[in-house]
Amino acid sequence: MIVANYLTAAALFCFGLYTVLTRRNLIKMVMGLSLIESSSYLLLISMAYRRGSTPPVLLNPPHGQTVTGLAKGNVADPVLQNFCLTAIVIGVAVTAVFLSVAVRVSQHYRSLDSDRMREMKG
Amino acid sequence: MRPRETDDEPTHRPIIGAVLVAGVAVVLAVAMVDLPREGAPLPSVARYAMDVAIPKWGITEPVNEIVYGTRGFDTFGETFLLLGAVVCVITLTRRREPRQGFIGEQEAGAREQARHDAGSGGNETARQAEKAEEPGEDPTDRPVGPATPDHEPLGRPAPEAAQAMTVVVRVASRVASPILAVAGIYLVAWGYSPGGGFPAGAVMAGVILLVYAAFGYRRIARAVQPSIFETLELLGALIIIGCETLGLVLKGSFSANWIPLAEPQTIRSGGILQLFSGGEFIEVATGLVLVIFAILGMEHDWARDRQ
Numbered sequence: 001m002i003v004a005n006y007l008t009a010a011a012l013f014c015f016g017l018y019t020v021l022t023r024r025n026l027i028k029m030v031m032g033l034s035l036i037e038s039s040s041y042l043l044l045i046s047m048a049y050r051r052g053s054t055p056p057v058l059l060n061p062p063h064g065q066t067v068t069g070l071a072k073g074n075v076a077d078p079v080l081q082n083f084c085l086t087a088i089v090i091g092v093a094v095t096a097v098f099l100s101v102a103v104r105v106s107q108h109y110r111s112l113d114s115d116r117m118r119e120m121k122g
Numbered sequence: 123m124r125p126r127e128t129d130d131e132p133t134h135r136p137i138i139g140a141v142l143v144a145g146v147a148v149v150l151a152v153a154m155v156d157l158p159r160e161g162a163p164l165p166s167v168a169r170y171a172m173d174v175a176i177p178k179w180g181i182t183e184p185v186n187e188i189v190y191g192t193r194g195f196d197t198f199g200e201t202f203l204l205l206g207a208v209v210c211v212i213t214l215t216r217r218r219e220p221r222q223g224f225i226g227e228q229e230a231g232a233r234e235q236a237r238h239d240a241g242s243g244g245n246e247t248a249r250q251a252e253k254a255e256e257p258g259e260d261p262t263d264r265p266v267g268p269a270t271p272d273h274e275p276l277g278r279p280a281p282e283a284a285q286a287m288t289v290v291v292r293v294a295s296r297v298a299s300p301i302l303a304v305a306g307i308y309l310v311a312w313g314y315s316p317g318g319g320f321p322a323g324a325v326m327a328g329v330i331l332l333v334y335a336a337f338g339y340r341r342i343a344r345a346v347q348p349s350i351f352e353t354l355e356l357l358g359a360l361i362i363i364g365c366e367t368l369g370l371v372l373k374g375s376f377s378a379n380w381i382p383l384a385e386p387q388t389i390r391s392g393g394i395l396q397l398f399s400g401g402e403f404i405e406v407a408t409g410l411v412l413v414i415f416a417i418l419g420m421e422h423d424w425a426r427d428r429q
Binding site: 002003006007009010011013014017018021022023024025047049050051056057058059067071072075077078079080081082085086088089090092093094096097099100101103104113114115 | 131147154155161162165169173188193196197203204208211316321410414
């Protein structure tokens with residue numbers, strides 16, 4: 001029932017989106033974006049799962065199997081695991097950019113409330 | 123909608139937001155139910171990576187082969203996205219004048235300035251009046267501790283003057299940090315751990331943060347300096363650019379392997395994968411440290427409120 005994982009990822013995405021849309025505190029909005037990021041990690045790793053599979057490692061084949069057999073056999077998807085690995089580091093860096101923007105904005109306006117930052121509003 | 127004065131969690135159009143999110147939720151749920159499930163065959167790109175891992179790259183870890191080999195160009199782009207983010211943070215957080223370290227120099231400077239100001243001009247009454255008006259804390263009031271927490275006598279009442287945690291935490295991190303550092307280097311040195319440089323870099327950044335949290339900035343100030351870490355960060359980027367471009371020069375294709383393959387399961391297995399992974403290790407570790415210390419060391423960029 002991996003579809004439960006997919007739906008959980010969708011729910012996490014929606015929680016994050018709701019936070020970004022309705023909160024006015026910049027830090028809370030960054031937290032919402034982090035939730036959205038996490039939902040993508042969960043989705044990628046869940047999509048990599050295969051029923052009864054082994055990890056994608058070409059080592060120590062079980063008795064009676066060859067390494068080539070392992071490569072052709074039932075393994076979890078390594079490409080999506082790769083996406084998740086790189087996404088985590090990029091997520092940290094992007095969150096850091098958001099946080100430093102939030103600090104500078106709050107220093108400029110002396111508030112973290114996004115409703116007070118309306119100088120550009122037409 | 124104007125929030126009440128007591129409402130400490132102001133919101134922005136919650137009902138419209140809820141309707142919009144509900145719509146997105148329905149679309150996502152329909153899409154999710156249609157996604158390939160756990161019984162689906164492996165996509166051809168994944169099967170290809172499994173097939174070429176040993177014959178073409180001599181590595182028993184397909185995830186690593188995808189990160190630095192088959193999809194090396196993608197990782198190359200992501201590396202520079204990371205570098206771009208680090209440059210953004212450094213630009214946003216930088217001070218008005220160049221500094222040697224990340225944290226604490228402003229405070230030390232303010233302390234010296236206050237000493238200098240106290241000795242020059244004005245009578246005692248005027249200085250006292252000035253001090254009473256000054257809101258916030260006076261840097262000269264802060265206790266000035268010994269250079270490192272280990273020089274501080276044990277058993278003194280809190281707060282400890284040195285910027286560090288208690289002896290319990292310090293002893294624990296003295297034990298844990300070398301073990302964690304070795305584990306991080308192991309992840310990058312042996313090319314058949316999934317991801318190589320990415321998790322290893324995150325572990326090394328974690329070790330530096332652990333030491334910082336336990337011992338305070340002054341203890342690591344000689345090593346953790348913007349000049350050192352910015353140079354290392356660009357060195358990592360240079361290794362990656364060189365490693366990938368030499369493939370174009372020597373083998374006619376960007377990110378092609380140009381290092382002879384070693385026996386799988388050895389420290390040199392995987393050709394350029396190991397070099398790329400090592401460059402990524404430097405890039406990620408120094409990038410994360412730079413970003414975190416830049417945010418920790420952000421100073422107040424405005425005049426003090428006088429109310």
